Amino acid sequence: MSENALFRVEDLVASYGAVKALNGVSLSVAEGSICAVLGANGAGKTTLLRTVSGLKRADSGRIWLGDTDLTRCAPERLARLGVAHVPEGAGIIVELTVEENLRLGGLWRSDRAATLSSTYDLFPILRERRNQPASNLSGGERQMLAIGRALMCRPRILLLDEPSLGLAPMATRQLMDLIRQLCADTGLTVLLVEQNANSALSIADEGVVLNLGTIAVSDTADRLLSDDQMRHAYLGF
Numbered sequence: 001m002s003e004n005a006l007f008r009v010e011d012l013v014a015s016y017g018a019v020k021a022l023n024g025v026s027l028s029v030a031e032g033s034i035c036a037v038l039g040a041n042g043a044g045k046t047t048l049l050r051t052v053s054g055l056k057r058a059d060s061g062r063i064w065l066g067d068t069d070l071t072r073c074a075p076e077r078l079a080r081l082g083v084a085h086v087p088e089g090a091g092i093i094v095e096l097t098v099e100e101n102l103r104l105g106g107l108w109r110s111d112r113a114a115t116l117s118s119t120y121d122l123f124p125i126l127r128e129r130r131n132q133p134a135s136n137l138s139g140g141e142r143q144m145l146a147i148g149r150a151l152m153c154r155p156r157i158l159l160l161d162e163p164s165l166g167l168a169p170m171a172t173r174q175l176m177d178l179i180r181q182l183c184a185d186t187g188l189t190v191l192l193v194e195q196n197a198n199s200a201l202s203i204a205d206e207g208v209v210l211n212l213g214t215i216a217v218s219d220t221a222d223r224l225l226s227d228d229q230m231r232h233a234y235l236g237f
């Protein structure tokens with residue numbers, strides 16, 4: 001557990017009927033760092049993100065952002081408190097232009113013109129394509145747009161669900177580097193859910209492996225990458 005954690009989850013339980021998707025999950029993430037959340041299909045990764053962002057109700061346990069208790073806050077309040085969630089598949093609206101998608105992310109902010117400009121500085125390709133429909137973008141660019149849209153509400157923590165899904169290795173590499181750079185430049189804290197454990201750990205500071213709703217392993221990304229036994233047992237590479 002990080003001593004200077006911005007984000008903490010304590011003994012979180014969430015279920016679908018009789019299935020306990022999260023069964024006592026605790027973790028903490030230091031401000032400005034990336035925590036990779038890994039594990040096999042059905043391990044509970046998406047449920048963890050959905051519970052943090054208020055889309056799924058926790059049965060018990062606590063979620064903290066600094067001193068603020070996020071547990072059971074509604075999604076809109078969570079967005080105002082600084083929690084942004086990019087769901088699997090990015091969730092952008094392909095019929096709208098790049099800029100219209102971005103503007104949707106900051107609708108309630110009075111400073112959205114400035115935020116739009118700084119988002120374009122982070123993703124110059126989006127500025128170039130601002131007037132094009134999002135359907136024209138490649139898979140990697142759509143992920144950038146989804147992340148850019150999440151940044152429009154100036155979050156303190158960004159929840160990313162499988163951003164590399166469907167991307168070619170080169171696009172995955174570029175996206176991961178971009179996420180790393182984003183944290184370094186802005187101090188953003190990231191919870192990064194990935195099937196692609198190798199890519200995620202290559203940019204993460206810490207990693208946790210979920211297994212059937214519980215944390216099986218938690219360590220620094222460097223140690224997770226260099227532990228052959230653990231990699232073979234849990235990460236499949």
Ligand SMILES: Nc1ncnc2c1ncn2[C@@H]1O[C@H](COP(=O)(O)OP(=O)(O)OP(=O)(O)O)[C@@H](O)[C@H]1O
Binds near residue numbers: 039041042045047195
């Ligand atoms: N809407 C749902 N209704 C019922 N059970 C669900 C639902 N969503 C997830 N589950 C179950 O909860 C458990 C955790 O699923 P979850 O999607 O959180 O895992 P995951 O690690 O994100 O897996 P994947 O990588 O396949 O998305 C699984 O047993 C899954 O079948």
